[in-house]
Amino acid sequence: MAWKLSSLGHEALRQRIGEASMGPVALAQSSRLVAWGRDTVRRRAEAITDRTLRGIVLGLLDNPTPYCDPQAGLSRLSFEVAAGGSWLGHHPYPGGLVVHTGINLRRALDSAALYREVYDLTVDEDLLAAAVILHDVMKAYTNQFYPRWDDRHGCFYEPETVRKGGLFAKWGDVRTMGHHNELVVAEMMVREAPPELVFATHCHQDQYADSRRNHRFVPPGDETWERTVEEALRKVPDTAAAPYRDTYLDERFRTLEAGLNYLSDGDWVITGAKAGPIARKALVAVIEAAGLVTDSREANLTALWLFSKLDPMRILGEWQLGGLAAAQDLIVASLIDPSDLVVS
Numbered sequence: 001m002a003w004k005l006s007s008l009g010h011e012a013l014r015q016r017i018g019e020a021s022m023g024p025v026a027l028a029q030s031s032r033l034v035a036w037g038r039d040t041v042r043r044r045a046e047a048i049t050d051r052t053l054r055g056i057v058l059g060l061l062d063n064p065t066p067y068c069d070p071q072a073g074l075s076r077l078s079f080e081v082a083a084g085g086s087w088l089g090h091h092p093y094p095g096g097l098v099v100h101t102g103i104n105l106r107r108a109l110d111s112a113a114l115y116r117e118v119y120d121l122t123v124d125e126d127l128l129a130a131a132v133i134l135h136d137v138m139k140a141y142t143n144q145f146y147p148r149w150d151d152r153h154g155c156f157y158e159p160e161t162v163r164k165g166g167l168f169a170k171w172g173d174v175r176t177m178g179h180h181n182e183l184v185v186a187e188m189m190v191r192e193a194p195p196e197l198v199f200a201t202h203c204h205q206d207q208y209a210d211s212r213r214n215h216r217f218v219p220p221g222d223e224t225w226e227r228t229v230e231e232a233l234r235k236v237p238d239t240a241a242a243p244y245r246d247t248y249l250d251e252r253f254r255t256l257e258a259g260l261n262y263l264s265d266g267d268w269v270i271t272g273a274k275a276g277p278i279a280r281k282a283l284v285a286v287i288e289a290a291g292l293v294t295d296s297r298e299a300n301l302t303a304l305w306l307f308s309k310l311d312p313m314r315i316l317g318e319w320q321l322g323g324l325a326a327a328q329d330l331i332v333a334s335l336i337d338p339s340d341l342v343v344s
Ligand SMILES: [Fe+2]
Pocket: 135, 136, 177, 180, 181, 204
C-alpha cells in the first residue's frame, strides 16, 4: 500500500513551515539537540586552562567576524546558529555547527583517553579541545544564519567572499568546502594565534597526504594541508604571515593533536554520506505527499525545522530498523508532536 500523509500530518507541516518562517535563530534556540551542542562546546572552551589558547578560542567564538569582511557583523549567536555543513550535507540546519563541533569534541577527547590508556601517550587536551572547537568556526560566516540568512530560498546565506570569484572561494575537487578551512587558517594568523594551535586546527586535509611528496592520495593542484596554508599565507598581510611562513613545514607541528582533530572530523563520513541521503529521501517523500515542490522555499523551511530538532542521524536509525516508510513515519510524528525534541 502506498504511503500517505494523514490530514493531521498535513496540518502539522503547515504549522511548522509557519514557525520556520520566523527565522533560524528561534529554530536553533528551541532545539534540545542544539542546546546540547552549544553547551558542550561552550563549557569546554571556558575550561581551557592555558590563557592564550582560551583567549583565542573565546575571541573567535564570541566574534567570528573575519578580517577580510569587517562589516559582516558576526557575534556569538552567529557561531551558535550556523549550519554545520554544505546545504543539505552534514548538519545542514540552524545550530548544526555546534552539534557537529560537540560531537567532534567528544570523539577527540575519547580518542585521547584511549591513546593514553593503550599507548601511554600524553595528549595536550587544551590544545586538542581548542583545535577541535575552532576547526569549523568560520562556518559562522560561510554557512550563515545570523545576522543574515537566505529568507527567500529558506537556507543559509553564503557571503560574496566565499562564492565563485571571491577571495576565499572554494577550490579543489576532492573536498570542495575548503573555503572555511583556508579562512580559519588566515584568520588565526591575523589574530596571532600560536602556530601549534593554527596548525592543529587546520584539519580539513590530512597532514599524512603531504603534497611535497606527491602522495598518491593527492591529485595535482587539489587541496592539501600544505597548499591550503600557502593560500592563506598569500592572502594575509605580510607581517601576519611571517611567523607561520617560516614554521608550517616544521615537523614539530605534525602533532598528535592535529591528527586527532582530523580523525574526529571524519564524522561527516557517516552524518553526511550515510544519514544525509536517507534523511533527504524520506523528507522528499513527505514533502511530495503534501503536494509541495522539492527545493522550494517551503520544502527548505521544512528541512530547517525538522533537521534542527531531529538530526538526519535519527532518521538513518529509523530507516535501518524499518525502511523508508518507518523513516517517513518518524518525520511526520515529529512534525505532529515535537515535545521530546524541543526545550521546555
Ligand atoms: Fe570543515
